[in-house]
Amino acid sequence: MTATTADAPGTPGAEASVLEVWGDPIAHSLSPRLHAAAYRELGWAWQYGRRRVAADEFAAEIAGLGLAYRGLSITFPLKAEAFAAATRLDETSVLTGAANTLVLRGGERLGFNTDVDGLVADLTEQGVAGLAEARIVGAGATATSALVALARLGADRVEVLARRPEAAAPLVGLGERLGVGISVATLLGSDGGPVPLTLSTLPGGAELPADAAARLAGDGGLLYDVVYGHWPTVLADAWQRAGAPAVDGRGMLLQQAVRQIRAFATGEVTEPLPREQDVVAVMRSALMED
Known part of the structure; x- marks a missing residue:
């Protein structure tokens, strides 16, 4: 079921005010810095921390949360677990099969995927427009969000490079639903020709043969790598x-976080924050801190 404004978790001053980002690894996450800057600017007494949670620990961890918890930001490798744990989902989560945001409201968990619109917003800032074709490197949960974002930017042809081509089968099916033609190759076997944009969704620290990376760089246009910690x-x-x-993924991180905060505040990702331009400015400054 799609979450609506009627599902809002209450006003920013409500009792539930603890939020966290969950993932594994998580120590590198800049989300606490971003969210803390936004909450200070808004004057909201919310606390935002981080917690290392493995995929097989997710169910037990979320079941143990107290009433003080307002919501969770979800990162690798937990987006499928968050999707499964949600009692209601927004349309983008349903489309991608992944949730990166859970708003906790009593016994309900409202699931959202803010990665897609966050990626669209930052790619637009990077000057990506009128996109017809692109390349995605990787075939995990983030690749699914990347494909939806590319479709929303106008792409109708996308090459997916995966270590195991069979892992890209869900992306092929999603492409059919989106009206995007998908071709699949291994990381060493791309033959799709030049593209204006390569969107890498590989985890930080992922290994790749240097010759394959060099060949992709030769005809890959702008590299947008969602990684920012490595x-x-x-x-x-x-x-x-x-x-x-x-470019790295800090801009995507910022834009998806803005939409997460909207959801934490109102239960709706499209309702702007108070003085949102000022909030975005302080969040952007926080990203630049050493």
């Missing part, structure tokens, strides 16, 4: 060596 990645290093543009 920079430069193997792909980013190859792009830089080739003199090609490469």
Whole structure:
């Protein structure tokens, strides 16, 4: 069932005010810095921390949360677990089969996927427009969000590169529903030709043969790597060596966090925050801190 404004968890001053980001690993996460900056600017007495949670621990951890918890940000590798734990889901979560946000309201868990619109917003800021084709590296949960984002940006042809081509089968099915033609190849076997955008969804620290990375950099256009804690990645290093543009995922992190905070405040990701431009500005400054 789709979450609506009627499902809002209450006003920002409500008792439930504890929030966390969950993932494994999680120590590198910049989400606490982003959220803390936003809450200070808004004058909300919310607390935001981080918790390392493995996939097989997720159910027990969420069952043990007390009433003080307002919501959770969910990162790798827990987005499928969050999707399964939600009692209601927004349309983007249903489409992708992944949730990166859970709003906790009594016995309910409202699930959202803010990665998609966060990625669309930052790619637009990067000057990506009128996109017809692109390349995705990786075939996990984030690749699903990347595909939906590319479709919303106008792409109708996407090449997916995966270590195991069979892992890309769900992306092929999703592409059919979105009206996007999907071709699949291994990381060493791309033959899709030049593209204006390569979107890497590989986890930080993922290994990739240097020759494969160099070949992709040669015709991959702008590299948008969702990683931000392990920079430069193997792909980013190859792009830089080739003199090609490469950006990390901090902008996506910022934009999806803005939408998470909207959901935590009202239960709706499309309702802007009070003085949202000011909030975004302090969050952006927080990302630049050493």
